[in-house]
Amino acid sequence: MDIKESLLKRANGVCELCGSSDELDVFKVEPKDEYILVCKTCLDGLSNPDTQDINHWRCLNDSMWSEVPAVQVMAYRILKSISSEGWPQDMLDMLYLDDDTKEWAEDIEDEHSDIQPTLDSNSTILNSGDSVTIVKDLDVKGTGFTAKRGTVVKNISLTDNPEQIEGRVNGVKIVLLSKFLKKV
Numbered sequence: 001m002d003i004k005e006s007l008l009k010r011a012n013g014v015c016e017l018c019g020s021s022d023e024l025d026v027f028k029v030e031p032k033d034e035y036i037l038v039c040k041t042c043l044d045g046l047s048n049p050d051t052q053d054i055n056h057w058r059c060l061n062d063s064m065w066s067e068v069p070a071v072q073v074m075a076y077r078i079l080k081s082i083s084s085e086g087w088p089q090d091m092l093d094m095l096y097l098d099d100d101t102k103e104w105a106e107d108i109e110d111e112h113s114d115i116q117p118t119l120d121s122n123s124t125i126l127n128s129g130d131s132v133t134i135v136k137d138l139d140v141k142g143t144g145f146t147a148k149r150g151t152v153v154k155n156i157s158l159t160d161n162p163e164q165i166e167g168r169v170n171g172v173k174i175v176l177l178s179k180f181l182k183k184v
């Protein structure tokens, strides 16, 4: 029996999220080799979160009580992704997952994992809270002073830009280019 056949049997031939029988398909619940049966509407919503009809997910009000962990995991992930709407958060608050299932539900690739690290002049990774020395005299725009080579900047903060950090020099919070810094 292939996956779809066994899912159809488990789900009684309807979408395991919303109960529709429209164009059923198999959806893999990463990172495990487990699957749920979803209809076209649900699959579209999962594939294109930007254009999804959030109200469609009110169907999870029923399906989140499924005994199938893979369905619970998807209900949790979907509700969490739209929790700012208010009502999904209320449903999430009611949703009970055992520890293993919760771990699975939260085991999704971190969206921020592809962010570039901030590197200093030696390509050493800088983190917030690090201390660095400035390796080159730098004119600091808008302050009228030069951040001298050899100046130690303590307790730096990372910024959204991997090429820049923030730190205090002469008591002024300034943005510095990480390539002109060296981790202490």
Ligand SMILES: [Zn+2]
Pocket: 015, 016, 017, 018, 019, 020, 038, 039, 040, 041, 042, 043
């Ligand atoms: Zn559906």
